[in-house]
């Protein structure tokens with residue numbers, strides 16, 4: 001199989017909303033009038049972001065999902081993607097499953113693959129996503145205001161709990177693992193929520209590196225601080241079993257996390273959940289309930305934006321929790 005057979009067979013589909021798709025030196029796109037083009041790139045590297053023997057269907061899904069999630073976090077409608085792929089070999093069965101996973105999610109969100117690059121090399125998946133958002137309406141990181149509520153969608157910690165299980169740090173019952181593994185392997189980007197938050201939220205980010213790390217980006221960009229109510233954080237059922245109160249001391253300690261319990265680690269600094277964290281005026285609380293019903297996703301108020309620059313996590317008794325870790329950083 002030649003490189004071009006491979007591209008034709010596995011990565012060429014109809015692209016009705018592009019003026020020109022795969023096959024020329026560049027694709028051509030027409031952005032709607034009054035719209036801004038939102039562009040973002042996310043790379044998944046074998047051994048860093050996934051196990052080398054990972055299921056190719058799920059990898060295809062995830063490579064696109066993490067990119068679509070960035071569009072969701074901007075309040076943009078995802079439209080087009082490019083795919084740069086380094087493959088150790090042209091494995092037909094692998095490519096078949098990978099592209100099936102990629103295109104299944106692409107179709108679900110109306111995203112068209114309009115180009116890319118294919119080379120031989122250590123397995124590496126790099127997607128660039130493009131979307132549209134009405135001029136000036138994007139949900140940015142720099143719009144949070146003191147007094148805003150801080151919200152998060154869905155549940156936090158599923159992906160980190162599944163990873164802890166895969167790494168042998170905890171032992172989950174089969175059904176609990178299945179419940180949280182879906183978040184790790186097949187995250188559902190929150191596009192409908194991002195679109196519904198246009199003109200409502202003051203700032204937004206997707207939680208890819210952990211709540212504290214990602215909320216931290218909002219705080220830094222917006223020059224504000226935050227107070228998080230630890231007990232309000234939406235822990236999934238599988239994780240609740242690890243809430244420290246239900247365990248006897250040391251059993252709850254999570255070795256890598258330098259004193260943080262597994263429960264705290266998953267909720268505050270576990271990555272890969274791809275939920276949206278956003279801020280909005282207190283006056284928007286009733287509207288959030290409506291949006292939650294409309295997009296079929298729980299929205300939880302987890303804290304407040306405050307003046308200053310500190311992010312304090314409060315326990316129920318008002319004391320502050322310092323878990324001594326933030327999110328994942330590739331170069332730390």
Ligand code: ADP
Nearest residue numbers: 007011022023024025083085114115116117118
């Ligand atoms: P060039 O030589 O101009 O870089 P390539 O030979 O790399 O072009 O690619 C040929 C065409 O196939 C281009 O339109 C490119 O965008 C597309 N393409 C290459 N790899 C992929 C891929 N993995 N997925 C989708 N399109 C791809």
Ligand code: MG
Nearest residue numbers: 025116117118
């Ligand atoms: Mg090329």
